[in-house]
Amino acid sequence: MIEVENISKTFGDTQILYDISAKFERGKSNLIIGASGTGKSVLLKSIVGLVMPEEGKVLYDGRKFLESDKEEKAQIRREIGMLFQGGALFDSKTIEENVQFPLDLLTDMSKEEKIDRVNNVLSRVGLENTNDKMPSEVSGGMKKRVGIARAIVNDINYLFCDEPNSGLDPRTSLLIDELIYEITHELNVTTIVVTHDMNSVMGIGEHIIYLSKGKKLWEGNSDNILDSGQEDLEDFIFASKFMKKLRKTL
DSSP: OEEEEEEEEEETTEEEEEEEEEEEOTTSEEEEEOSTTSSHHHHHHHHHTSSOOSEEEEEETTEETTTOOHHHHHHHHHTEEEEOTTOOOOTTSOHHHHHHHHHHHHOOOOHHHHHHHHHHHHHHTTOTTOTTOOGGGSOHHHHHHHHHHHHHSSOOSEEEEESTTTTOOHHHHHHHHHHHHHHHHHHTOEEEEEEOOHHHHHHHOSEEEEEETTEEEEEEOTTTGGGOOOHHHHHHHTTSHHHHHHHHHO
């Protein structure tokens, strides 16, 4: 479980996050949603330590991350897997080398152990026999799957995904959502996904927090989000033409 308590963040004279508190449970796909510019990615970066909030606490299974010493922070970071918005693959490295990178950086595994682990996670995301391909030789959806393989190649307890469906067509987005959901439950990790994709929200939103202008306005799941009673959230949900038509039928 990851807990955030009273997180606030300001850049210059602009306050981005206001007193955010939430619990993200292990073995569930936890989503942070909201329109662009609402502070979703800043909250994610605050949780993983890429941004330092002025106020608040972040706890990883009870461990106070922000107050931890260098050694404990390093240990927690070794338990984290990250899927970045653009995939963030190294263009000059093969698929195998990209996935192996965290093992080179964080473990003392032998070369044979690393290759076995790389092959295992590539197989898990449906990319067998792609080891020698370059990122430029695979599709956008495949790059995201490589990113997932790299995120889980270590023995992780926490998985963070920043806009995993960005730039993907609806069919591929659905496949990525399903893969994240399956891995979350198979590995029993605490997964946090930042997204504004309503298909993801309705498909894998087991626990959802909704941010608007840096504040948490609602918390729930995909089963009760359509009955939130929050006008701001309803405007976000029904922004698309399709969802506006659905709204009229409810």
